[in-house]
Amino acid sequence: MELSTERLKIIPLTLRQFKLLLDGIDKMEKELKLNASNECLDEHTQEAMKGLYKEAVKNSDRYCWYTNWQIILKSENKTIGSACFMKCPDENGEVEIGYGINSTYQNNGYMTEAVQAICEWAISQQDVSIIIAETEKDNIASHRVLKKCGMEKYKETDEGIWWRMKVAE
Template sequence: MEEAVADCVAALGAVTDRDWTGVRAGRLEWSCRKTAAHIASDLIAYAGQLAGRARNAYVPFEITLEGSEDGLDAADNAGTLQVITTTGALLAAAVRTTPRAVRAFHPYPFRHANREGFAAMGVAGVLLHTHDIAEGMGIGYEPPAELASFVLTRIFPRVQPGPTPWRTLLWATGRGDLPGREPVTGWRWSNNPVLRSERLALEGVTPATAADLSLAGDGGHEWVGGAAADGTREGAGIMVRQYEEGVFHPEWGMYVLVRRDDDRAVGAMGFHGVPDGDGRVEIGYDLVVGARGHGYATEALRTLSRWALEQDGVRTVAAVVGQENVPSQKVVTRAGFTEVSRQEGQISYELRG
């Protein structure tokens, strides 16, 4: 967050002596001055959501630059950048001090976001609106690639990587073109989904989390036993490939199973892909050894299967279990699945809506 704001201030600080009020910000309808005020407004709003643990709506306050009711004729341009620096620092502090499991209200698409999601939204707002202002001012601007990548891999999971992260982010938000891709005329970012059962939070995995897990990282979680299971890492690798191919859908991907009482991960569960043309979707799961025997897999499978069958067009949730894997067979049967076939050492189960 601090790096994005510092980059913004460095770029726009070179043109503080020019008129921002009478110049349109790139492709926006706003002036450069209003767009700069909007950056600060977004940053303090996100900080407020996290600090206030907002649950069902935005915290009812707004920021106004000193000296004017609408904030557009108040502080000079340099003062506006100082406000952006200050509000950026407040969001960064809120992100650092908010516990990992906390989620606060944001309307799209699942009505909540965690600290990483708010950080990504804040960075996105800074980068994109700095670009808009720079375009209006007729100056060049390109942020560090890692900042654009941070945004893409957290809140743009369906956007296939392009030639560079920055060009990809500009295309994904209707601000640029990419060879072989249609122009974007409407867009929204997407925070990760979370489902809750009695003891668990099923946290949707972002492309960034999947990449870390696939490379033997912890994915931002504290795992029972110290590390994710091999099956989880393999599933994460599949997700990374889906993201790179542009076919990743966050709600039909992997979910990390996190105990709500101590915020420790016990395993992962997820879909092999989106439902097929017959409304069938396959599910798989994996628990770390130290978390087995407590009913977590059954609880999570009931929760995720029920959610899937509530989605439009989904008729069947399927699971395939090895004939030697008796514990897993018990999990699916306890979750209400019925055996439908056996072949080549595998048992196929289905749960129908």
């Protein structure tokens, strides 16, 4: 499966590709025949991805909800960021999305384009009625992305701001 926008390809990694990502972004890029991004996962992201990978293996029939989705800039054939869902939709049809973009590619609208495409895919799935996301309070760029994608603030905690998009019935 692959999502496509004007400037981006968005690919949910297979379990094999996800494992390669954990072994090093360069290994995953080589497998996908991408140009090298020269990026690496920071320690926090690496640990989060290890947890998601374990869940993806346990839920291989629904791995799209647990895998890493690579965001690839078509013009450079290079991964510029990624997104993921934190788990499959719960009993209320709620699913949480997370994402990040390499600093070189920030402030070009790529993340908004990618999040819109991934949310459209999620909304098209039968068991999804709400998409949520959490941002840090001072992450204004991420706030803008979510607003542009049609999300609204619905909760604020000491740690962050929660956003949601309800699927029209």
